[in-house]
Amino acid sequence: MAEITSYKFRVEPQNVDFTLRASVSSIIDCMLNVAGEDAHKKGFGVDVLQGQSFTWVLSRLAVEVYRQPQQYDNIEVDTWVNEFNRLSSTRNFRMRLGDELLASGVSQWCMLNMESRQVVDMSVLKDVYERAMVAEESPISSPQRLRAIEPATTTSRPVVYSDIDFNRHVNTLRYIDLIFDALPLDLIEKNNGLRIDLNFIAEARYGDTLTVGCLSDDNVWQFEVSSDGGKVLCRAKIEFK
């Protein structure tokens, strides 16, 4: 058994949006960077996995944002793993400004064989994982499984250089940017708390075209990002307070 680990950050100019608050995308970016750094510290980072041609893949994520921090705020992110089975591992996040809880997150990861593109049985990491587990509940409910939508509006654009990661796949953060770019600006400006659920289903590559479908009903916004031939890449649901 292990303890919750905390990481310190300052909200930099490149993290804030036009409201001078950290964007939801940059809050999630911060959590995912913490996930990478903490996995590395605990002995199961991508650096170790790559020796066996394995890598971590984010499958689902839920984040609740209570208040977006301001530019130059000194924030802390707590993280801990509290569940792990053959197919999935759960990592949790709390973002704080001192004692004030700003955001919470629950992420579910699987392990992929980069050569066969097949999911790997995580029992191989059992020993190192058990030492890293923390006996603390997840701060919010698990990410929902999201169903297909019939979009009311769609927009499309090609995958470009600034979208892709070292696998030449579209970076996870870009889906979140695409989704928030499809929202009315005043909804983002007046945001006073939200929950976002994300399902990552497939990966887009350089040369593909991304299509973002959107359907809204009152304070609930649903999205489906797909690529050529209607291949579904990512689904999201945002519920504003």
Next chain:
Amino acid sequence: MAEITSYKFRVEPQNVDFTLRASVSSIIDCMLNVAGEDAHKKGFGVDVLQGQSFTWVLSRLAVEVYRQPQQYDNIEVDTWVNEFNRLSSTRNFRMRLGDELLASGVSQWCMLNMESRQVVDMSVLKDVYERAMVAEESPISSPQRLRAIEPATTTSRPVVYSDIDFNRHVNTLRYIDLIFDALPLDLIEKNNGLRIDLNFIAEARYGDTLTVGCLSDDNVWQFEVSSDGGKVLCRAKIEFK
């Protein structure tokens, strides 16, 4: 007279591109953040200027990149101001990994009255500026004045939420992303040194459409970014080694 000031950074996962090296856009982002922080420290940051409804505007920039740092490299950025007249101020940059020079930059700034949108005579800052001047030459030649081009290819897209800064204008970095997104991927992958000259001419707003025109001749690539009605926003020239 003052001394050259240095700032330390680590190249984070969000700064690297698919080659796992810091993108040129993130190298420039780093220099511009250093400019903001150093101006703040020396008493002429946007925080001071905003009290008088003034702000800094980047008018021209030249950056030479000799080698892009790798993910997790601990780099240093030296900065100094060495020229200043009524209309323009020159700030210089050297990015280093230990003693190895990775990139150099020269930036020219003017001061804008945010209410009248007119350029301000910088004599108002003369005293504080003179104390911040450093007797050290610029590391590379000044940014070139770039002329109009007849683009061979163009692409367009609307300004979106993730493009805009607190003025609801398109963030400077986005022009650089747009320009690099228009380059062939293998040119970026094989990059072994380049010089980029940038002229910032006008600002785009949320709701505008951005058009990127491109013209290439051997190892020289020229760009013009414009908005609705052909209004020129930014010109750039990249020369690959």
